[in-house]
Amino acid sequence: MGTSDRRAFLKSQAGAAIGMAAARILSAESGPAASRPLRMGVIGVGSRGTYLLRLLLEQGAEVLAICDIRPQRLDVARKLIAELRNGQQPATFGETPTDYRRMLQRDDLEAVLIATPMQWHARMAVDALRAGKHVLSEVAAAMSIQECWDLVNTVEETGKIYMLAENCCFWRHVLAIGQMIAAGLFGKLTFAECGYVHDCRAMAFEGDGTLTWRGEIKRDHRGNYYPTHSLGPVAKWLGINKGDRLMSLVAAETGRAAMRSYLEQRFPKDHPARQIEFRIADSTTVLIKTAKEVLIDLRYDVMSARPHPTTVYYTLQGTKAVYDSRIDSLWIEGRSKGTTWESAGPYLEEFDHPLWKEHSEIAQKTGHSGGDYFVIQQFTEAVRGGRPVPVDVYDSATWSAIIPLSEKSLMAGSQPMDIPDFTRGKWEQVAS
Ligand SMILES: NC(=O)c1ccc[n+]([C@@H]2O[C@H](COP(=O)([O-])OP(=O)(O)OC[C@H]3O[C@@H](n4cnc5c(N)ncnc54)[C@H](O)[C@@H]3O)[C@@H](O)[C@H]2O)c1
Numbered sequence: 157m158g159t160s161d162r163r164a165f166l167k168s169q170a171g172a173a174i175g176m177a178a179a180r181i182l183s184a185e186s187g188p189a190a191s192r193p194l195r196m197g198v199i200g201v202g203s204r205g206t207y208l209l210r211l212l213l214e215q216g217a218e219v220l221a222i223c224d225i226r227p228q229r230l231d232v233a234r235k236l237i238a239e240l241r242n243g244q245q246p247a248t249f250g251e252t253p254t255d256y257r258r259m260l261q262r263d264d265l266e267a268v269l270i271a272t273p274m275q276w277h278a279r280m281a282v283d284a285l286r287a288g289k290h291v292l293s294e295v296a297a298a299m300s301i302q303e304c305w306d307l308v309n310t311v312e313e314t315g316k317i318y319m320l321a322e323n324c325c326f327w328r329h330v331l332a333i334g335q336m337i338a339a340g341l342f343g344k345l346t347f348a349e350c351g352y353v354h355d356c357r358a359m360a361f362e363g364d365g366t367l368t369w370r371g372e373i374k375r376d377h378r379g380n381y382y383p384t385h386s387l388g389p390v391a392k393w394l395g396i397n398k399g400d401r402l403m404s405l406v407a408a409e410t411g412r413a414a415m416r417s418y419l420e421q422r423f424p425k426d427h428p429a430r431q432i433e434f435r436i437a438d439s440t441t442v443l444i445k446t447a448k449e450v451l452i453d454l455r456y457d458v459m460s461a462r463p464h465p466t467t468v469y470y471t472l473q474g475t476k477a478v479y480d481s482r483i484d485s486l487w488i489e490g491r492s493k494g495t496t497w498e499s500a501g502p503y504l505e506e507f508d509h510p511l512w513k514e515h516s517e518i519a520q521k522t523g524h525s526g527g528d529y530f531v532i533q534q535f536t537e538a539v540r541g542g543r544p545v546p547v548d549v550y551d552s553a554t555w556s557a558i559i560p561l562s563e564k565s566l567m568a569g570s571q572p573m574d575i576p577d578f579t580r581g582k583w584e585q586v587a588s
Pocket residue numbers: 157199200201202203204205223224225226229250252253254256271272273274276294295296321322323524
């Protein structure tokens with residue numbers, strides 16, 4: 157996700173929540189974290205890892221060790237730590253792709269942030285949990301169903317904290333809509349539409365035209381390979397894993413014209429990049445059914461030419477109200493006048509989430525419209541206060557399972573696929 161587009165997007169929205177259960181979780185977690193600094197290591201200090209490293213330091217964590225296989229990235233991160241911590245020097249790792257395991261042996265680290273390419277997240281998280289560290293992992297959590305189960309099983313075995321850094325769940329308008337759901341304004345929820353539509357073609361290539369890790373995913377896979385920014389907030393609104401659950405999905409896709417057109421514009425005829433066949437379609441739609449018969453329409457498009465400030469959108473339909481972030485509007489039966497859309501702004505202000513009321517001044521100065529601030533703040537409070545995290549391993553596995561299952565559905569000619577219940581029945585024990 158870009159930062160400026162998110163800022164522009166959110167400027168037009170005013171207020172704040174998550175589904176009923178999630179709203180309860182978030183308010184329970186608001187409160188001062190214990191003062192002792194969190195002792196952290198960071199694996200992967202590329203663009204995202206370095207940004208989150210800065211936030212960790214700004215929120216009081218001590219970052220004692222960093223790991224990256226690119227020495228120049230280690231240098232940038234090392235300088236940042238020295239600048240913000242009076243010349244302090246972290247231990248550095250990254251001589252080989254598995255050198256992070258040496259870092260995990262250190263006794264002075266309580267927790268690690270994982271911000272490496274997605275292909276590494278699950279195995280690094282499992283290794284870290286087994287080494288006795290709490291984990292904050294970048295999105296997505298995993299890329300296969302086996303990896304999803306490995307995460308769930310390892311968290312249950314070790315009792316360590318695992319949180320997915322899903323920042324969109326903390327956006328002010330997302331949290332405010334959750335408050336409105338909790339207040340009963342939407343009635344019974346019936347349908348949601350969400351999508352990640354962000355022209356990421358340039359990010360598939362290094363400057364010389366070789367593929368980045370993002371490019372490798374696009375070359376090697378079909379399906380929705382970045383589901384959590386779009387599905388996460390909707391799943392929270394619907395109380396997924398806390399009163400409802402994702403049951404099955406079916407995926408459908410377009411053809412592959414957009415990358416071809418990009419390659420022809422960017423690279424000369426004889427450049428090897430022109431020969432690469434990408435398997436990711438221009439646009440992929442996944443329809444997901446929940447146990448309570450809600451339908452979610454989830455779109456993923458990182459290939460089509462489009463302007464930047466519209467990368468994530470959400471709509472929500474209930475028996476009494478409808479919300480559409482794309483037009484920043486909602487309509488509530490019996491409250492809105494006639495059949496005309498209303499600006500969402502006043503409602504989002506009225507239902508502002510307690511987290512935003514408490515932290516808005518500092519949160520809105522941080523990236524992704526404050527989402528990144530709350531990711532770090534909530535993880536820190538969970539570790540310090542021993543409280544549940546707002547995006548736990550069950551959410552992380554459930555949302556990430558869309559990746560392999562959407563691919564499997566496409567490979568089988570758009571056949572329906574069952575979505576595992578990673579909670580093993582616990583979702584039913586929480587009243588929604
Ligand atoms: N939540 C968000 O809004 C958001 C935004 C951007 C990226 N992300 C996620 O953050 C992660 C990183 O993205 P990025 O844009 O920073 O990518 P990046 O390529 O800039 O950074 C990844 C870093 O990991 C390092 N790395 C690769 N393999 C490693 C290994 N085995 N051991 C140690 N280091 C290794 C690379 O050298 C690189 O510096 C991705 O998973 C991405 O999906 C999330």
